[in-house]
Amino acid sequence: MTAAAPPGRRHRRPVRVPTVLQMEAVECGAAALAMVLRHFGRHVPLEELRVACQVSRDGSNAVSILHAARAYGLTATGARRELDDLAGAAFPLIAFWDFNHFLVVEGTSRAGLHVNDPASGRRLVPWDDADARFTGVVLDLHPGPGFVRAGRPPGTLRSLGGRLRGSWDGVRYVLLAGAALIVPLMGAPIATQLFTDEVLVPAAPNQAGALLAALAVMIALQLWLAWWQRTVINRFNVRLSVMMASGFLRHALRLPLTFYAQRSVGDVAYRLQLGGEVAQVVSSQLVPALLQVFTAVLYLALMLVLSPALTLIAVAAAVIDVVVLRAAQRHREDASGVVVREESALHATSYYGLRTIESVKASGGEDDLFGKVTGFHARAANARQKLELPFTVISAVPALTAQLATIAVIGVGALxxxxxxxxxxxxxxxxxxxxxxxxxxxxxxxxGGALQQARGHLDRIDDLLRYPTPPPPPAADALPAGRLRGEVELRGVTFGYSPNKPPLLDNFSLHVRPGQRVALVGGSGSGKTTVARLVTGLVAPWSGEIAFDGVPRDRLPAPLLAASLALVDQEIVLFAGSVRDNISFLDSTLPDSAVVAAARDAAIHEDVSVRPGGYGAPVADGGRNFSGGQQQRIEIARALSVDPTILVLDEATSALDPGTEQLIDQAVRRRACTTIVVAHRLSTIRDCDEIIVLDRGRVAERGTHDALMRRGGAYAALVTA
Structure with a gap:
């Protein structure tokens, strides 16, 4: 049955909730709560609400949102309601949409639901569409006794000003270049008055030569100063872009893996590009605009001297322009955020499609990829059109008012x-x-238009810059230098990928002595790779402790860990460069002997030697000019090149034949390093000192291969399966 406006209901006028756009699909609940809090006067950063709502790679749920809302002083209850009952509800409220999304309902009307969607902004949903997508679950939120208005919305100018720290000399230089340009600009009206009153009106051509010469000098000076100002602005733009990009990249490299688990690599790369666009706005528009305002004040002073009556006409035209600009500001703020989000999704999808082009072609998915990319392109184009169309009209207003003001000035001035x-x-x-x-x-x-678009850019940049980084490690001289001995210990570790779900590992313990070889086996999802990530520090435990040589990990300096610990996981990463670059990971201090020794132990030396250029032979992006087995061996050689005392192998030899695998295994044993092996192919771990069988994050069995086979339990079942 087609839904219509609820009969017999009086619709309340929709409220207007500040728009907060989500950065990723999993954080719609946190963004919806941010909107409601801002509506009631509490401005909480989205990154803080992610933690409060327990957003994980699987998103958040209604219970977590309710708990977070109550923590901020809201009275929060969940309820089931029919669509018809929403007309009489107290707005705003959060609704569960399509069984996978949260959005804010601002009100109802005969036309449909007025919603503010964290994914796309404010829109009207017709009743029939709402009937198909509304799940009946709503979260009623309103200020409770403990609610406190606090915080303030992010200011674009304040945020941009913060990025000028260390660049104020450049700002002053740009302002100086612009101030010098004011002199010939102010000379133009004076020269016009003198030429008219002293030459044209009295018909005195003998005065014309000097005035025309002075005017020519001012024009030449104006052109030269304009060129100088443009040069200064370009240099300042380059400097600011480099500073912003380096700060962004430095922070991005320090972020934990949990940040990247919720975001696409293409989107993060796109955010790095946005820094250059923000720098362009600051250097080419914001700083010169400050000078333009100062120039306008000087013009206003001169106009008041000439004719206060005519000045009123010019001021009236300026007031009209400002009113129109302010009226359009709210629309542009919402629309610009949507544009940035859609363009980010387009970049991420395009990057992923091209990055996996071999899989796309192998599966015949070219048409699907084309449809997906063009779909995102159309959405981005539509969003930009919605942003630019009103601005096209608005941008014509100053020109129109200027023409009308000029006509009025000439008419009144003639009188x-x-x-x-x-x-x-x-x-x-x-x-x-x-x-x-x-x-x-x-x-x-x-x-104003550039600043509104910059606001969307800044939101995505600040989303990364405000994400907390792990505490800095202790100074390198706080502990003995060199390498770890190789003892690894996990003490009562509990960890999961979603706070809303039971932990994957619960009170897990592991003790590996120096030089020992331990294997982790089990079915998919049992926690093997998670243990490897915990040992290597890619993820941090919820509780418990990870120690090396008896010292907790957070007390060990980063250089010591980097020199002692190496990981080879299932994802092979090779970049465009030489074979040596890929093995040494661009470490110019690593001697060639270490690179060659690592390649020999990884059984890739012979393959490299027969290539033209040897270790200088080129590697294509992603290692496309090497076979899967060769790629895996280069990855193993990279790990061995630092001569680690602790080596973690997560399905590191899955693409190798048994003979090559045996050669690498023997070479690793000769190095006598502590080795933790994650394996599905059980033939590779028979001679490990200890085999640990995991089942849903718990140790099901542990022992040697022979002992576990005699027991006839879970391990024996895996071997005989």
Missing amino acids: LVLRDALTLGQLMAFAVLVAGFLNPIGVLVSL
Whole structure:
């Protein structure tokens, strides 16, 4: 049955909730709660609400959102409601949508539901569409006794100003270049007045030569100063872009793996690009606009000296421009965030599609990929059109008001000239001043649009920059230098990927002595790879402790861990460069002897030697010019090149034949390093000192191969399966 407006209901006027767009699909619940909190006067950063709502790679649930809302002083209850009952509800409320999404309902009308979607912004959903997508679950939220208004919305200018730390010398230089340009600009109306009153009106051509020469000098000076200003701005833009990009990248490299688990690599790379666009706005629009405002004040002062009556006309035109600009600001703020989000999704999808092009072609998925990318492209284009179309109309307003103001000035000024209240030269000079006074208003309209788009860029950049990084490790001299002996211990470790679900590992313990070889086996999802990630520090435990040589991990300096610990996992990463670059991972201090020794132990030396250039032979991006087995062996050689005392192998030899696998195994044993092996192929771990069988994050069995086979338990079942 087609849904219509609920009969017999009086619809309340929809409330207007501040829009907070989600950065990733999994955080819609946190973004929806942020909107409701801001509506009631509590401004909480989205990154803080991610933690409060327990957002994980699987998202969050209604219970977590309710707990978070109560923690901020809201009275929060969950309920089931029919769509017809929403007309009488107290808004705003959070609704569960499509069984996989949270959004804010601002109100109802005869046309449908008025929603504010963290994924796309404010929109109207017709009743029939709402009937198909509304799940009946709502979260009623309103201020409780403990609710406190606090915080303030993020300010674009404040945020941009914070990025100028260390660059104020460049700002002053740009302002100086612009200030120098004011001199010839101010000379133009003065020269116009003198030429009209001293040459044209009295018909005195003998005065024309000097005035025209002075005017030519001012024009030449203006052109040279404009070129100098442009050069200064370009240099400042390059410097600011480099500073922002380096700061972004430095912070991104320190972030934990949990950050990247919820975001696509393409999106993070796109955010790095956004820093350059923000720098462009600051250097080319924001700083020059400050000078334009100062110039407009000088023009206003000159106009007041010439004619206060005509000045009122110019001021009235400026007020109209400002009112129109303010009216359009709210629309652009919402729309610009949607544009950035859609373009980010387009970049991420395109990157992933090209990164996995071999799989796409092998599965015949070219048409599917094309449809997906073009779909995102269309959505991004539509979002940009919605942003730019109103701006096209708005940007015409300053030009129109400037023309009308000029006509009015000439008309009223002509009357003043006829009454001898103004000279003709003063009127001509005033007309030039009006154009100069209103021109900054047009610049401010363009700047307003650029700042609104920059707000969307800043939100995505700050999402990364405000993400907490692990505490810095102790100084390198706090503990003995060199390498770890190789003892690994996990003490009562509990860990999971989602706070909303039971932990994957619960009170897990493991003790590996120096030089010991331990294997982790079990079915898919049993926690083998998770243990490897915990040992290597890619993820941090919820509780418990991880220690090396009896010292907790967080007390060990990073250089010591990097020199002692190496991981080879299932995902092979080879980049465009030489074979040596890929084995040494661009470490120029690593001697060639260490690179060759690692390649020999990884059984890849012979393959490299027969290639033209040997270790200088090129490696294509992703290692496309090497076979799967060769790629895996280069990855193993990279791990061995640092001569680790602790080596973690997570399905590291899955692409190798048994003979090659045996050669590598023998070479690793000769190095006498502690080895933790995660394996599905059980033939590779028969001679391990200990085999640990995991089942749903718990130790089901442990012992040697022979002992476990005699027991006839879970391990024996895996071997005989």
